[in-house]
Each structure stands twice: as C-alpha cells, then as structure tokens.
Amino acid sequence: MSCQTGLVLALLWLMLLYLAPAKGESEIPPRAFLLLHPSWSTTFQGESVKLTCMAVPSSEKGPITWCHNNNVWKTKSEEIQIKDSGYYQCKTQRSHFSEPVHVEFSSDEVILQVSPHPIFEGDDVFLKCQRKSGQLNKATYYKDEKILQSNYSDTIKLFSVSRDSSKYSCTAFWKTMFSILWHKTSKPLKLQIQELFLPPVLMLSPRQPNEGDPVTLTCETRLPPQKSHVQLRFCFFKDGQRLESGCNSSQEIQIPTMRLEDSGSYWCQAEAVAYKIIKSSSRLKIDVLRIPVSDVNLETRPPGGQLIEGENLVLICSVAKGTGTITFSWHKDGTSVSKKTQQSLLAELLIPTVKMQDAGRYYCVADNGGPILSNRKEVTVRGLVSRPVLILRTPRHQAVVGDVVQLHCEASKGSPPIWYQFYHEDITLGNSSAPNGGGASFNFSLTEEGSGNYTCDANNGLGPQRSDRVSLKVIVPVSDIVLSLRAPETQAMVGDEVEIYCEALKGSPPILYQFYHEDMALGNSLAPMGGGASFKFIVTTEHAGNYSCEADNGLEPQRSEVMTFNITGLSAPGASSPSDWQEPSFSRISSTPPQEHLYDGHPAFIELQPIYNNVNPEGLNMVYSQIQSSQPRNGNSANSPRMCQKDKEPVVIYSELRTACCDDSSQQASNHQEGDTEDYENVPRESAVLDH
Known part of the structure; x- marks a missing residue:
C-alpha cells in the first residue's frame, strides 16, 4: 500500500465518522506523528535528519511502516536517518499514517x-535565515513577498500562526572579503502547520432515537499527544439555537427524554479557548420516531376488583409500548370517568371512598396518535347494610292474644344477600333471608307474653345493624269471670251494706265491670289497673234473685255464672222452732263445683252458704233473724285469713229485728212488717243457743 493510498484511507475514515456515526461511544482512530531532529524541516544538502515515529500509546510494540514519496518499507526501529528530500510518513500497527512532513535538503546558498x-x-514559530557558509550581516523576512521584518538578527518570531497558504522567504546580506555587500534570497517556503484538533464529529446514541428515549450527544475530536494539555470547550446547537446545557469541558450531553418536537438539525463546536480556535461539526439531522401504543392493559387495586363500600379503588392503565405523550382515559359502562396526559407508560386513577354506584365494568384507552382500548374489568362494591327499619303489622288496631302478627325488617342499603334476625326482648324469635336484597318478614301468633319491645338485625356478612325498638301491647281477652260475696268485717243485719265482688282472672286492663240483678243493670265499676271491682247495696227482702256480673276490656265481654240470693218472710212469734226454720239461700247456679271458680289468693273472699231463720227466744221481747254460715270447704280455709277458726261447728249470728210487745198478734205482725225496713243490729247469741 502506497503512502497516498494510506492518506486516502485516513480521509475516508474521517468521512465515515461524519456520515455514519456508530452506535454508542465512538473514537477517531489515533494517528502517528513524526519528530525531526534537528527540528528544521529544511537543511543543506549533505546533512542528515533523524525521523522518529511516535504513536499513542507509546508502549506499542511492533514493526513501523514508513513511506517516502510513495515508497513503503518497514523497520523494527521507530527511528531512521534521512538525507533525501521529499514527503515522509509513518504508522504503527494500531495507528493511521501520520501527517506528511516535507523535508528539504537544499543545495542553495x-x-x-x-x-x-x-x-x-496557534503555536509561536521561529524563522531563521541561514547561509550555507559564513555569517549574515543582515536579513529581511517576507510573507507573500511583503516585508515582515528587517534586522541584523538571523531569527524572528511569528506569534500564533494559523493554517493558510502564505509563503515565507528571506534575503540574507553579507560582506565579501573585499567589503562588498552581497545578498541572496531563499526559495519561498510554506509553513507545514498541523491542526490543533480535527473538526469535531457529532455522535448520536442511539443512532435512531424513538420518542421517549434518552439520547446522548457526543462532540468527538482529539488533541495530538503533543497538545494533550490544551483545554477544549464544547457547545451543542439545534436549529441555530444553543441548547440549554450551555458550553463546558464535557464532550457529551444527555437529553433524558426525546420528544417528537426534538427532531431537527444538530451540530456541535469545539473551542481551544487559549488559542482562540473554534471548529464546528457537520450538521446532523435527527428524526425522532413515535412508536404507537400497544398492549393496553387495565388492572385494579385491590386485585380482583372486589371492594367494600368506603374503600379506595385504584385503576391502573398501562401500555407495553408507546412513545411520547400518551393520553390515558378511563371509562365505566361506556361513560367517561377521567383523563390524564403524561409521558409515561403507566397511569393510575384513584377513586376514593367507593360507593355502590361505582360498581360496573371499567376499561381504559391509551392514545398517542391512535386510541387503543384495554381489556375490561368488573368492579363490584358490597355495601354495608344500613340500619334496618322494623315494621310491626297487626290485623287490627289493637293486638289480641291469638292474632297472627307480622314483623317486617328492611335495610334500605346493603348488598344482597341480607340475613334478618328477629328478637323479642333480645330473645331470638326467628330469622329470614333476602337473597336479592330488600326486606324480609316473620309471622307468629301472639300469646299473653307477647307484649314488650321487638327489634331486628340485618347482616350481609360485613357487620350487623340493629333496628330501633318497636313496642307492642298485647290485649288479653277477659275470661274466667267470678262473682263473689265479700262478707262484712263484723256481724251483718238486714239493712246492712252488702258488697258483691266481680273479677276476671284473665284479661288486660282496664276492665269495666257491669253488675246485674235479674239481668237488670245495677251499676258498673272500672278497674284501670286490672283485678276485680265491687258493687255495694243495702240488703232488703227485694234483693232476692239472680245476680251476675260482666267484664269488658274492649274485646268480647264475658259474663260470670249466675249467683242466686233467696230471702223468705219472718215467722210468727212463738210459732217456730229451730227445726222449722226456713233456710233462705244465697247460692250459685253452676254445673261445676263453686270452689273451682274461687280466687283462692284473695284474702277478702269467702264462700258463704247462709241460712236465714227468724227466732224469738222464750222470755224475751226481741225478735232475731238467725244467719247461719257454714265453714269453708276443702282446702280453701288455708288461703283465707278470715276463716281461721278450727271448730267444725257452724257459727250462728243473730240480727235483731224489733222488740216484742204485749199487743195482739195482728198488731205484732204489722209491727213486724214495719220492722223489716229498720236498721239491723247484729248481736251475739247466748252460749246456750249456740249449743243448740
């Protein structure tokens, strides 16, 4: 491979870096460089120059390739001595050919x-006008044939040179041995100035960014090893505007999220501030691609979408792919619920304190240029039962023993099924269920113990709720009506006040008692708190007959058994004897034994069987009415405080009627008739009479 071919390949490599930057971090391959010793690139013919091939890293071992005017050879040594003019280059195994260096061996004076x-x-350069033999008296320096400087020194200094096409030359002045001033001008020379750094190449990673991707921009260039100490500053631009990152010593910047509007023309600048050298990269067109959303998925939290009223529901809408700004929307049964727009593959919607009406089928839609629907999720909300209302239904205005009563319990809120429990004074009566919600009923027949407070519980498994109390008063119909004679506390005579007592052994108060004599109403009495009631009258002969009473507490009135009170007239004085006494009776007409109807627990009631007879003891002027009463029968005496005598003999009590006189019998009879209306005075009988 010739030196020119190697140079072309190096240039092609640089072009590839510009046109097709590699993915990830890329580097410009290092170039070797030549060192001259002595460092003059032009010298006189016959002298020699040592060339040293250097590369980075300097520790690299291996053969060195040299090139001189398209002649290539290799050496093991990194140094060679040259004496021929021409362009020289070198390379190591891991570097490109160095910049060509022209070395001139001149035969000029x-x-x-x-x-x-x-x-x-940017380097400072020294120019030296050199004569092959002898010294100079004066030298004049030119740039593009224009005088730069003229002095008596053979050396001048150029400051901060730049790469251009200028040519430099000098004219040397010296005196000959005859003191003749002689001068000669050198050939024009073009300075071989190398770039301090190559124009940067803007690198993009990834090579093709998608919307939402992070992107790294790198301004790639390299300083030669001899200038590695030079500080470079880098700036980045898009469409003529400098990016917000500004300029700094970092060769790269990062864009966390590329958006569709980030598409455009980018380039970078590298600046050697101390040398005032600025170089820009070529423009790089970046097109940000948008990836449509796909695989839209809806999830719920809690998983399964089953909630209790009052809990929080989170709807999570996500996409597997999709770039840029995505609009997420949530829908329930076809109705829009909420919407969010963000640069994210996931969005959440919080529905706090869910209610029964929040139940339904949900789905979400993701859209970054084309809407995509998610799967559907069923959300169920189980509501706590509200406090139930208990309704008590009776067949009539007042509940009566034996009536069939309905308890209806209903919770207005709560998820079915609902279980209802019914209570009477906190004692369970029964239960019923409502599989589809609503209320439930419980029917039962009332008993005498049915009065009191009723409640119900509603429970759907999330906690019971109890109703308010509903009170019910059960009316017991009156029954077992007993009419009794309440005996006076002391001896009673005709004309005394007698009290008859009527009592319903069963029945709810208040009870109104009506008393009858031969079915004619005598009067009535009210027992507001229950129990019995009395009726009092003065005993006369007209009071003989049938007595009864009636009890009524608003339902069907009930009448007692009939009790008969018989009274006969008085006998003539001295015409009777104890064996002839008539026995008026006060008896009860009943097909059942009287004692079965007694209210044994009442201390004032005694069962009387009175026998009435008029007597006139000899030697006395008084007429008496004998009232003979027998002792209580069976075991009733034990329950009656008044019947505490142990004697089994009958007790005889006399009631004085009038005083006997000496008038004739008719007058006596008349007086006797008149005496029937007089007051009675009870006196005890003589012991002799009792013995009779």
Whole structure:
C-alpha cells in the first residue's frame, strides 16, 4: 500500500465518522506523528535528519511502516536517518499514517528554516535565515513577498500562526572579503502547520432515537499527544439555537427524554479557548420516531376488583409500548370517568371512598396518535347494610292474644344477600333471608307474653345493624269471670251494706265491670289497673234473685255464672222452732263445683252458704233473724285469713229485728212488717243457743 493510498484511507475514515456515526461511544482512530531532529524541516544538502515515529500509546510494540514519496518499507526501529528530500510518513500497527512532513535538503546558498516541528495551529514559530557558509550581516523576512521584518538578527518570531497558504522567504546580506555587500534570497517556503484538533464529529446514541428515549450527544475530536494539555470547550446547537446545557469541558450531553418536537438539525463546536480556535461539526439531522401504543392493559387495586363500600379503588392503565405523550382515559359502562396526559407508560386513577354506584365494568384507552382500548374489568362494591327499619303489622288496631302478627325488617342499603334476625326482648324469635336484597318478614301468633319491645338485625356478612325498638301491647281477652260475696268485717243485719265482688282472672286492663240483678243493670265499676271491682247495696227482702256480673276490656265481654240470693218472710212469734226454720239461700247456679271458680289468693273472699231463720227466744221481747254460715270447704280455709277458726261447728249470728210487745198478734205482725225496713243490729247469741 502506497503512502497516498494510506492518506486516502485516513480521509475516508474521517468521512465515515461524519456520515455514519456508530452506535454508542465512538473514537477517531489515533494517528502517528513524526519528530525531526534537528527540528528544521529544511537543511543543506549533505546533512542528515533523524525521523522518529511516535504513536499513542507509546508502549506499542511492533514493526513501523514508513513511506517516502510513495515508497513503503518497514523497520523494527521507530527511528531512521534521512538525507533525501521529499514527503515522509509513518504508522504503527494500531495507528493511521501520520501527517506528511516535507523535508528539504537544499543545495542553495541561502535557506529559510522553520522551528519547531511539528507546528500546530496557534503555536509561536521561529524563522531563521541561514547561509550555507559564513555569517549574515543582515536579513529581511517576507510573507507573500511583503516585508515582515528587517534586522541584523538571523531569527524572528511569528506569534500564533494559523493554517493558510502564505509563503515565507528571506534575503540574507553579507560582506565579501573585499567589503562588498552581497545578498541572496531563499526559495519561498510554506509553513507545514498541523491542526490543533480535527473538526469535531457529532455522535448520536442511539443512532435512531424513538420518542421517549434518552439520547446522548457526543462532540468527538482529539488533541495530538503533543497538545494533550490544551483545554477544549464544547457547545451543542439545534436549529441555530444553543441548547440549554450551555458550553463546558464535557464532550457529551444527555437529553433524558426525546420528544417528537426534538427532531431537527444538530451540530456541535469545539473551542481551544487559549488559542482562540473554534471548529464546528457537520450538521446532523435527527428524526425522532413515535412508536404507537400497544398492549393496553387495565388492572385494579385491590386485585380482583372486589371492594367494600368506603374503600379506595385504584385503576391502573398501562401500555407495553408507546412513545411520547400518551393520553390515558378511563371509562365505566361506556361513560367517561377521567383523563390524564403524561409521558409515561403507566397511569393510575384513584377513586376514593367507593360507593355502590361505582360498581360496573371499567376499561381504559391509551392514545398517542391512535386510541387503543384495554381489556375490561368488573368492579363490584358490597355495601354495608344500613340500619334496618322494623315494621310491626297487626290485623287490627289493637293486638289480641291469638292474632297472627307480622314483623317486617328492611335495610334500605346493603348488598344482597341480607340475613334478618328477629328478637323479642333480645330473645331470638326467628330469622329470614333476602337473597336479592330488600326486606324480609316473620309471622307468629301472639300469646299473653307477647307484649314488650321487638327489634331486628340485618347482616350481609360485613357487620350487623340493629333496628330501633318497636313496642307492642298485647290485649288479653277477659275470661274466667267470678262473682263473689265479700262478707262484712263484723256481724251483718238486714239493712246492712252488702258488697258483691266481680273479677276476671284473665284479661288486660282496664276492665269495666257491669253488675246485674235479674239481668237488670245495677251499676258498673272500672278497674284501670286490672283485678276485680265491687258493687255495694243495702240488703232488703227485694234483693232476692239472680245476680251476675260482666267484664269488658274492649274485646268480647264475658259474663260470670249466675249467683242466686233467696230471702223468705219472718215467722210468727212463738210459732217456730229451730227445726222449722226456713233456710233462705244465697247460692250459685253452676254445673261445676263453686270452689273451682274461687280466687283462692284473695284474702277478702269467702264462700258463704247462709241460712236465714227468724227466732224469738222464750222470755224475751226481741225478735232475731238467725244467719247461719257454714265453714269453708276443702282446702280453701288455708288461703283465707278470715276463716281461721278450727271448730267444725257452724257459727250462728243473730240480727235483731224489733222488740216484742204485749199487743195482739195482728198488731205484732204489722209491727213486724214495719220492722223489716229498720236498721239491723247484729248481736251475739247466748252460749246456750249456740249449743243448740
């Protein structure tokens, strides 16, 4: 391979770097460089110059390739001695050919030498006008045939040279042995100035950015090893505007997220501030591609989409692919719920404190240029039951024992199925379920114990709720009506006040008692708190007959058994004896034994079987009415405080009617009739009479 071919390949490599930057971090391959010793690139014929081939890294071993005017050879040594004019290049195994260096071995009397070598942009350069033999008296220096400087020194200094096509020369002046001033001008010389650094190449990684991708821009260039100490500053531009990152010593910048509007023309600048050298890269057209969204998916939190009313629901909409700004929208049963626009592959929607109406089928839509629908998710919301309402339904205005009553319990809110439990005074009556929601009923027949407070519970597995209490008063119909004679506390005579007592052994108060004599109403009495009631009257002979009473508490009235009170007239004085006494009776007409109807627990009731007879003991002027009463039968005496006598003999009590006189019997009879209306006075009988 010739030196020119190697140079062309190096140039082609640089062009490839410009036109097709590689993915990731790329480097410009290093170039070798030549060192001259002495450092003059022009010298006199017959002298020699040592060339040294250098590369980075300097520790590289291997053969060195040399090139002189298209002649190529290899050496093991990195140094050679030359005496022939021409262009020289070298390379190592891992470098490109160096910049060509022209070395001139001149036969002229005067030459212009340049030092140092190599020369880089911005370097200070020394020009030396050299005569082959002898010294100079004066030298004049030219640039493009224009005088730069004329002095008596053989050397001048050029400051901060730049790469251009200018040619330099000098004219040397010296005196001959005859003091003749002689001069000679050197051939024009073009300075071999190397670039301080190559024009930068803007590198892009990744090579083809998608919307949303992070991108790295690198301004790639390299300083020669001899100038590695030079500080470079880098700037980046897009469409004529400097990027916000500004200019700094970093060769790269990062764009975290490329957007569609980030497409455009980019380039970079590298600046050697101390040398005031600025170089720009070629323009790089960057087209940001948008990837459509795909694989849109909807998830719920909690998973499964089953919630209890009051919990939080999170709807998570995500896409597997998609770039740029994506608009996410959520929908329920075809109705839009919410919308978000963001540069992300995932978006969340929070529905706090869900309610029953939040249940339904949800889906989401992702759109970055074309809407894509997600799968559908069923969200169920189970509502806590509300406090139920208990309704008590009775067949009539007032509940009566035996009525069929319905308890209806209903919670207005709550997810089905709902289980209802019914209570009476916190004791379970029964239960019923409502599989599809709504209320449930429980029917039962009322008993005497049915009065009190009723409640119900509603529970759908999320916690029970109890209703308010509903009170019910059960009316018990009156029954077992007992009419009794309440005996006076002391001895009773005709004309005394007698009390009959009526009591319903069952029945809800208040109870109204009506008393009858031969089905004629005598009067009534109210027992507001229940129990019995009394009716009082003065005993006369007209009071004989049938007595009964009626109890009524608003339902069907009930009547007692009939009790008969018989009274006979008085006998003539002295015409009767104890064996002839008539026995008026006060008895109950009943097909059942009377004692079965007694209210044994009442201390004022005694079962009387009175026998009435008028007597007139001999030797006395008084007529008495004998009232004979038998003792209580069976075991009733144990329950009656008044019947505490242990004697089994009958007790006889006399009631005084009138005083007997000496008038005739008719007068006596008349007086006797009149005496029937008089007051009675009860007196105890003589012991002799009791013995009778």
